[in-house]
Amino acid sequence: MADDGVLIGFSDHFEHLRLDRANRHGLVAGATGTGKTVTLQILAQGFSDAGVPVFAADVKGDLSGVSMTGQPNDKMLARAQAMGLPINPAAAPTIFWDLFGEQGHPVRATVSEMGPLLIARMLELNDVQEGVLSVVFRAADEEGLLLLDLKDLQAALSYAAQNAKALGARYGNVSATTVATVQRKLLVLEDQGGANLFGEPALALSDLMRTDGSGRGYVSVLAADRLITSPRLYATFLLWLMSELFEELPEVGDPEKPRLVFFFDEAHLLFRDAPRALLEKVEQVVRLIRSKGVGVYFITQNPADIPETVLGQLGNRIQHALRAYTPLEQRGLRAASDSFRANPAFDTADAIQALGVGEALVSVLDERGAPTMVAKTMIRPPASRMGPIAPDERAQVMAASPVRGLYDQPRDRESAFEILQGRAAKVAEPAPAAMAPAPAPRVAAAPRASNRQGMGEAFAKSMLRTIGSTVGREIIRGVLGGMRRRR
Template sequence: MDNKVFVGGGGADYGDRQGLTLKYANRHGLIAGATGTGKTVTLQILAEGFSAAGVPVFLSDVKGDLSGLAAAGSADFKLHESFTERAATIGFDDYGYAAFPVTFWDLFGQQGHPVRTTLAEMGPLLLSRLMDLSEAQEGILNIAFRVADEQGMPLLDLKDLQSLLVWVGENRQELSLRYGNVSPQSVGAIQRQLLVLENQGATDFFGEPALDLADTMTTDADGRGRINILAADQLMGSPRLYATFLLWLLSELFEELPEVGDPDKPKLVFFFDEAHLLFDDAPDALVEKVEQVARLIRSKGVGVYFITQNPDDVPEDILGQLGNRVQHALRAFTARDRRALKRAAETYRPNPRFDTADAIRDVGVGEAVTSMLEDKGVPGIVERTLIRPPSSKLGPIDDATRRTVMAASPVAGKYDTVLDRESAHEMLARRAAEAAQKAEQAEKAAEEQSMAEREFNAGRRYSGKRVGRSTSGGAGEGGLAGSIGAAIAGVVMKELKGTTGKRIVRGILGGLFKGR
């Protein structure tokens, strides 16, 4: 199908062949359906189709099954029927087995190249969502980021933020005057949440070298778009980290990519598996941000496809922007399920040949109800569709094959070594060391000054009298002479105080003046 990604087709009970028009692939899409109805295979064949058309793809591998995109399929594999039989049924005449260019990524650096970003790139809003902070705690996190910007302290990894929060706590009185109340309880709560992130493995995620988005938007030597697969089976143990990372990636694409309008094909297609994790208990500000990104990133040439069990998992304002839809079976066992089924059916352009709600309930594994955008972006009439078989391997590859693919990757070795350059942690540690050194010097100077003052005061108290030496016994000649001298001096002083003494003084002074 020219300028289309072939999705599936016909047979006696089905409509025409269905394809996703590349020109409208950046109008976003939805893959929905109950567990075990074929969503993963649909994601796999769409990734193959985009790659073959020269469009890079980014997707998360929640169950480990999508790694098979890196290996060719086999005629020996059978599901309910052989893939060649399914291809013949739907008129897929040029069907064949092939591997696709794949780059493996992993936040933990185990099943793919390490993925990192900095705290500054993620920003306080997404971090608050990641740590489930209250409004007051989010406010303090914003203050910390503001202080880091004003003082030129890069926030790169978790220890940077931990050190900065300690500084914020120590200087909370001054900061409270400028930005509002900074309580030590809120600072402590944020520190505890950072500890939780550490325990979940976020230490490996925050740091440098940060992911260069250009590395996710490349083609191979044959012009096929590279399929970037994020290993998410371990990451799903921290669902909030998983959702926050993918939302960060969308936000970065939105910020960095230039406007391209409506290109002939997307620059990148992004698949968000387990999409309900993004919206569960999400604050209104975050949902509004997702809606904004979904609405505006189309003009950057990026298509976003949400994969979830039920369309109700996606907020209505965002669901209305998803023009290309593949709806696998929804079960209707309860009254709530039946209401959800009815709402899902109402979002499709009806087909007079069948009831949409009945079709969504009745389609089997490997079948779906589809609606793709047609000319001028108009939604196509809903059709029952047999999903085409994948050309790559269905299921995971082994570890040896994964290592071989990683070794041949164009980014092999680029992100392996952690870079720890000077940032907020080191700057604050240096400030603390300098402050301690200055305090020590000031204390030493004060001690020296105090000693000098004591010596000076002691010098002022010195009377100037000569002190005679005496033996330890006090009964020798020196001691006796001293006693007689003291007695004579007493008598002389007494006489001088009397009348005779005054006359003697006058006589002496008069004699002195007369001698002149």
């Protein structure tokens, strides 16, 4: 890493990504096997060396090598020599995370933090189902019930199903059939491992923004090789994380270097079949989060995978080879070539198709914030190890982790499910025996008391009926997003 930024590679000069323009976001694109993961690795380690924390999803397991000192082979040494670049093998300080808690520290969010819009996206709900989910959210919110994990969500959904008429009179039509559909989709999500995402201790963003004793930024690597098999869960989690950064971090304008760089691999999964409301949210976050000092870099096969409203905000671009055999691929090739500032020395579209492995077209923002002329660039060799690490090496990194012990054991404090269960138990208690009172004189009838029940009372009674008829069956499972912040 040179003083003027993160070293990417060599064209007719060394190509650097300026740190003071790194929060203007970026794109790494290219067909499978063209070198995107290595490019991601050198960028992550370059930012780390500059004192910038990094968060990246490791879809194939290859990025884990950033945690180990590199072992240059003859091909890497020859490439470095051709570039006039010395190789100084080194590892980056690394924290491993895993939604399933197998290849890294568990990473969790509360149901309330996730929100109804994102959970509806995760469950592939239609507008009507999403509306019912929002009603359940509102009712729980007004009752002051914490929604932390799936038990809390299912408790609220059970209440909604059994008291649909009362809720409908207050919030609009709530169909018990619609609630049941949402509950069935929650079971599918749970089978995919979604239950691991919700609960406490919830991830503290400060733990993604750590530096080590020498001032290098930690590279937080999310194990996503299993998570990617549930693409909606994967995309929703990363979007939630970006949204949390946007909401919690203060404005800093354009800093000398980013506070955090966020790499979103397989980015097309975020936008595939996304409803308009979600696309607008992504566009808003990408547009505004740079003023919080966060750079977002999308990694995907083709720039055409990214909506134009988002693509236009990605100032730093590294384009690996693309193939154009089909009409769709040809349109993607044109979109990729047209997005660069042309170089009169070559035709951009032809150059993209002719690139070899480890080569890319590079255009970054200069000191004025304008894109540089596109250049054919040989990507530099990484200082850390290429490829995945062994399980025992991963265990060693986790044993030395600065967050060891903070997230490894789940916590289940009192929240919506426990509170409502307690209310149900009180309703079930028999009234104490008492002596029969003396007959009272006949008086005029008092005004009739209201039969209106609060959410807690109605839920308590309905829960008693449910428990009485479904002993031994687990009824408190699911996912609910909340509009309230974590308490």
